[in-house]
Amino acid sequence: MNTDERTDRVLRHTEEVVTEEELRELLDRPDPSVYIGYAPTGEMHIGHFTTIRKLADFLRADLDVTVLIADLHAHLDDEKSPFELLEARSEYYRVAIEAMVEAAGADPDDIEFVRGTDFELESPYTLELYRLMADTTISRAQRAGSEVVRQSENPKLGGLVYTLMQSLDVAALDADIAYGGIDQRGIYMLARELLPEHGHGKPLCLFAPLLSGLSGGKMSASEAGSKVNLTDDPETVAEKINGAYCPQGEVEDNGVLEYLNHLVFPVLEERNEPFVIERPEEYGGDVVYEEYRSLEEEFVAGELHPQDLKNATGTYISEIIAPIRDRFEEEPELLEAAYPDRHD
Incomplete structure (x- = not known):
């Protein structure tokens, strides 16, 4: 594929890219990389499949693809996953994602799987996280994560730290592209602001649309x-x-x-x-x-x-x-x- 063909392959079935000019420049460089993170909370469904199918596009566009099984995030977001179930749910998510990638016609062996606990508990990640916490106000973190983490009038600290960790994950995984649903936009726009201030590159951001539920309107995990x-x-x-x-x-x-x-x-x-x-x-x-x-x-x-x-x-x-x-x-x-x- 030439650059135009790779760009079209990466962008199809997406909601927004920030920015297309940066994407074209990236695809002219060797070994561009993309990552997506999934917090292992509820059972995976067809909504997940539509975003995971895109990984096949990335592989065919010759991108290095990393999937983060964000186990700590799943617990930090109002304990949606109890700590004692993180191991089992992380394994289930890995197998489900591999099966979806294969069903989409790609080879899951071409994807690198990483768990949050593999790198988020040790320095230099923890030191970088403390630096981000020192520089970021509560209102800024709340605003960035408002479409992702559970909201309340008296939020737990976990949801605020979640937002900063997701921003830092991009740099920790050395990803050129941060890919996720359009609901992740606030967090990755924060990453574009914060990471360069701390000596990291500014990630390109690519967002998938949030699809409707079969009953009309937004899909509900509980329905x-x-x-x-x-x-x-x-x-x-x-x-x-x-x-x-x-x-x-x-x-x-x-x-x-x-x-x-x-x-x-x-x-x-x-x-x-x-x-x-x-x-x-x-x-x-x-x-x-x-x-x-x-x-x-x-x-x-x-x-x-x-x-x-x-x-x-x-x-x-x-x-x-x-x-x-x-x-x-x-x-x-x-x-x-x-x-x-x-x-x-």
Whole structure:
């Protein structure tokens, strides 16, 4: 790939880059690197899959990819993960991410996995963290992490330290690009401000969109019907997609279309396969889409019925997550150890 092709590959299916000029300059240098961090809290689901699928794009654009399993962050954010479960949940996240990368058509062995406890408990990281704490006001840290850490009128110190640690992680992992959901923007903009003041490079920031839940609006981790879990069987996937918010001709807050755009079609593209909707002849017969845009156009124009769209989407999503589901069926102890209260 030339620089233009690599840039397009890195930027597709993203919400924002800060900045594209910096990205082009970076891709002209040897061995550019990108990192993403995941705090091992709740079970992973299709929303995670859309961001993890991007790692395949990074690998194909010849970036060095690091995944941080941010175990300490998971505890610092209002103890979303109890300390005694960090080991089990970190292992579950690693296996789940590897399975998703493989399902996206890339080799997980090409990714470096690091746990926060591998480097965040020792100097020079701890000394750098103290320096950041001395230079950063409470209000600045709260503002930067407002979309990520749990908020309250009387916040715990852990949530404030979380924000500074995530900023410092970029430098500690020697990453050129910090990648995450658009909700991470405040933290990584803080990193761009703080890190150069402490002798580190200013990271390029790349953000993925936050996709809608299947019930419309923001996806909710606590609402089972708003997301597809990685372990859902085909019948459950079909049921959730069939119950999804998908009004004829409407694109906004339409989770079905968003998961087709950002997950299903990119995976099919790597396989060189089209998206096929099977319909009886009396309803127009089968229809084949080589790209997402044409599907959306026909849906908006009323030429594609929501139920036909849902039926096909459920089938494709179930097929894409099948190897991930199989992995956890083969190793049920991973989920049982990570979430003992849910797997009694």
